[in-house]
Every structure is written in C-alpha cells, then in structure tokens.
Amino acid sequence: MSSGSGIDYSVWDHIYVSDDEDVTNPYVDTPSLYRMRHRARLERTAEFQQRGEDLEDNLAECKRLLQEAQGRLRELDEGDEDEEKVAELRKVQAEVRKLKKDQKSFEKMIEEHQREEKKLPWNVDTISKEGFSKSVLNITKEETEEEKVEKHKTFVEKYAKEIKHFGMMRRWDDSQKYLSDNPHLVCEETANCLVVICIDLEIDEKHALMEQVAHQAIVMQFILDLARSLKVDPRGCFRQFFSKIKTADKPYRDAFDHELELLKERIRTCARVRMENAMKELEEEEKQKRLGPGGLDPVEVYKSLPKEMQKSFDEKNIQLLHHVINKLDPEEGKYHLKRCIDSGLWVPDSGEGDDEEENDEEEKD
Numbered sequence: 618m619s620s621g622s623g624i625d626y627s628v629w630d631h632i633y634v635s636d637d638e639d640v641t642n643p644y645v646d647t648p649s650l651y652r653m654r655h656r657a658r659l660e661r662t663a664e665f666q667q668r669g670e671d672l673e674d675n676l677a678e679c680k681r682l683l684q685e686a687q688g689r690l691r692e693l694d695e696g697d698e699d700e701e702k703v704a705e706l707r708k709v710q711a712e713v714r715k716l717k718k719d720q721k722s723f724e725k726m727i728e729e730h731q732r733e734e735k736k737l738p739w740n741v742d743t744i745s746k747e748g749f750s751k752s753v754l755n756i757t758k759e760e761t762e763e764e765k766v767e768k769h770k771t772f773v774e775k776y777a778k779e780i781k782h783f784g785m786m787r788r789w790d791d792s793q794k795y796l797s798d799n800p801h802l803v804c805e806e807t808a809n810c811l812v813v814i815c816i817d818l819e820i821d822e823k824h825a826l827m828e829q830v831a832h833q834a835i836v837m838q839f840i841l842d843l844a845r846s847l848k849v850d851p852r853g854c855f856r857q858f859f860s861k862i863k864t865a866d867k868p869y870r871d872a873f874d875h876e877l878e879l880l881k882e883r884i885r886t887c888a889r890v891r892m893e894n895a896m897k898e899l900e901e902e903e904k905q906k907r908l909g910p911g912g913l914d915p916v917e918v919y920k921s922l923p924k925e926m927q928k929s930f931d932e933k934n935i936q937l938l939h940h941v942i943n944k945l946d947p948e949e950g951k952y953h954l955k956r957c958i959d960s961g962l963w964v965p966d967s968g969e970g971d972d973e974e975e976n977d978e979e980e981k982d
Contacts, residue, residue, distance in 0.1 A: 669730050676723040683716040685853055692856040772806040780810050784830040792836060793859040800852045808837040812884065819888035828881060835877045911959020918960040922953060930962060938963070 686709055693706045760768070773780070779799055786792045796803055811834035818827040840858045844851035862873065904914050919927060923945070929938035942950040957963040 672723060672727045672730060676727060679716055679720045679723055683713065683720060686713045686716060688853055689856065692860055695860045769806050769809060773810050776802065780807050781814065784811050784814055784833045786833060789859055789863050793856060796855050803840060803851045803855050805841060808834055808841060811837060815884045816888050819884055820892060827884060831881050831884060832877060835873065835880055839873065909959055909961030913956060913960035915960040915962045918956045918962055926953060
C-alpha cells in the first residue's frame with residue numbers, strides 16, 4: 618500500500634521475534650531451543666522492569682526524606698537561636714543539599730531508563746497487553762477493638778520505662794530533646810499510657826506527681842491534634858509544637874491550661890470510681906466468704922433479727938435464744954430460725970452437742 622493512503626507501517630519496524638524463530642541448531646531439539654531462548658528473553662525483560670521500579674522507589678523515598686528534612690529546617694528557623702540549635706540547623710541544611718542532589722541523580726537515571734525502554738524491540742510478549750486484569754478497591758482495613766488493645770499492650774510493655782521517664786519531665790526543652798531521641802514515643806499509645814499512670818498515682822494519693830504526668834499527657838495530646846490538623850505524621854511535627862508553645866500567646870496557653878485542668882478533673886473522677894468499684898468488689902468477696910450453708914449472709918441476717926435474738930447471739934446464750942423464739946409467733950420464729958441456720962449464725966448440731974455435754978456433766982455430779 619502506498620504511503621499516500623495515510624497508513625504508516627514504520628511503527629512495526631522494530632517487532633522482534635527472530636530469537637524464537639530464525640536460528641536453529643541441528644544438534645538441539647528445536648522446540649527446546651525456542652523455550653530456552655524465550656525464557657532468557659523474559660528474564661532480561663523482568664530485570665529491566667525491576668531496575669526501573671527500583672529507581673522509582675528510590676526517588677519516592679528520597680522525596681519523602683527531603684520533605685521531612687525541609688520540615689525540620691523550617692522549625693529550626695523559628696524561635697530563638699542558641700549554639701546547639703545552630704549546629705543542628707547546619708546539619709539539617711547539609712542533609713537537604715545532599716537529598717536534593719540525590720533527587721536530581723535519580724530523576725536523570727529514570728529518564729535514561731525510559732529512553733532505553735523506547736528503544737527496545739517488540740516481541741511476541743510485548744506486542745500487546747491486556748488493559749485490565751483485575752479491579753482493586755482502595756479499602757483501608759480498620760483495626761478491631763481487640764487489635765487496638767493488643768497493640769497498646771505490646772507497646773506499653775516494650776516502652777514502659779521510656780514513657781514513665783517522659784512523664785516525669787518538667788522543662789519544654791528536655792521534653793523536646795527526649796522525643797527527638799525517642800521519636801517512636803510520639804503516638805496515641807503513649808498518651809493513653811500516661812493517663813493510666815495518672816490514675817494510678819491519684820489512687821496512691823500522689824497528687825503532685827499525678828499533675829506532672831497529666832501535664833505531659835496533654836503535651837502529647839496537643840502534638841497529636843496538631844498532626845491531625847496538618848495531616849502529617851506526629852513524629853514530623855512535635856518540634857513545631859514546642860516552638861509554638863514556648864512562644865505562645867495567651868489564648869493558646871490558656872487553651873493548654875484549660876485542657877490540663879479538665880484532664881486532671883477526669884483523672885480524679887476516674888480514680889474515685891475505681892476505688893469505689895474496688896471497695897464494692899472487696900465487700901462482695903468478703904460477703905461470699907461469709908455465706909452460710911444456705912447461701913445467706915450472716916451479717917445481713919443478724920441485722921434483720923429482733924433485738925432480743927441479737928442479744929442472745931451477742932451473749933452466745935442458747936437458752937435465751939430458745940426463750941425468744943418461743944415468745945414469737947410460730948411462723949415468725951420458724952422464719953428467723955431457718956435464716957439463722959442458712960446463714961451459719963446458728964449450727965443446731967453444735968448447740969445440741971453442747972447441751973448433751975452439759976447433761977453428761979450434771980449426771981456425773
């Protein structure tokens with residue numbers, strides 16, 4: 618067909634299938650030779666594609682590190698300068714320069730790789746590809762309550778000592794440096810653990826320590842809130858919080874202090890409820906231990922008895938007990954007597970035994 622028809626066949630010039638079909642060897646089985654060459658070509662293609670994916674991954678990681686370094690650089694530019702901060706600033710500046718250089722290098726290698734890809738000849742495997750092989754839904758699996766509890770438990774067991782140390786800190790600079798050295802502590806689990814420590818301290822009546830740890834819990838909560846508002850990882854913005862709080866205006870400090878007071882009040886309430894529940898559980902355990910053979914509590918039964926019956930038990934006077942029961946209405950006397958037996962206040966066998974012993978002694982006399 619002539620070129621005037623508008624169809625350009627030159628796009629097919631680089632279709633490459635010769636390694637499968639052209640050259641054969643009389644001493645090698647032809648189908649086996651085709652399979653061997655085909656497998657070798659597939660391996661070369663896979664290696665080439667993997668090299669491109671590695672370059673893309675390295676570029677993405679470099680950009681991420683550069684973004685974090687630039688964030689730290691902006692934070693260090695804010696606030697007062699001291700000798701330590703200047704040294705840290707120079708270090709971060711050098712890191713930013715190196716990452717920018719690495720980024721340009723990766724971009725250049727990716728461009729070269731793309732140019733090589735365009736020059737590759739087509740073959741039977743690359744001449745056509747399916748447009749869609751599957752549908753993928755970007756669904757984020759939410760953690761169950763059991764998974765959250767297990768995650769919190771594992772984290773606290775691993776970093777309990779570091780969390781308590783952070784909770785006892787008082788100065789802004791000390792807290793910032795400690796989190797810089799332990800960035801893994803900047804998370805929800807640390808904030809929750811600090812609140813639990815506060816409740817335990819309040820129960821132990823260590824009120825001053827409770828207020829100190831509560832202060833650090835609010836520090837962590839403010840960092841997490843700042844990260845949510847900026848939509849960034851909290852480990853990348855805690856320095857920004859400390860820079861802000863150290864030079865904060867009155868409304869911001871008032872908001873911090875207000876949240877701190879609310880937390881301390883909630884801690885006191887929670888500690889009080891826990892103590893009340895513990896007392897109830899202790900009373901219930903004691904009650905279960907006291908229960909008589911019929912399942913009744915002797916303390917409750919004793920309080921429900923007539924005064925004279927109570928007196929008989931106080932004096933351990935069985936004759937007075939029989940006398941009081943005989944004076945009562947038969948049904949009422951039977952009711953109280955049964956409750957005394959079911960609660961263990963009175964064990965008839967032991968009482969009868971005492972009477973028999975007394976009768977034996979009288980006969981001997």
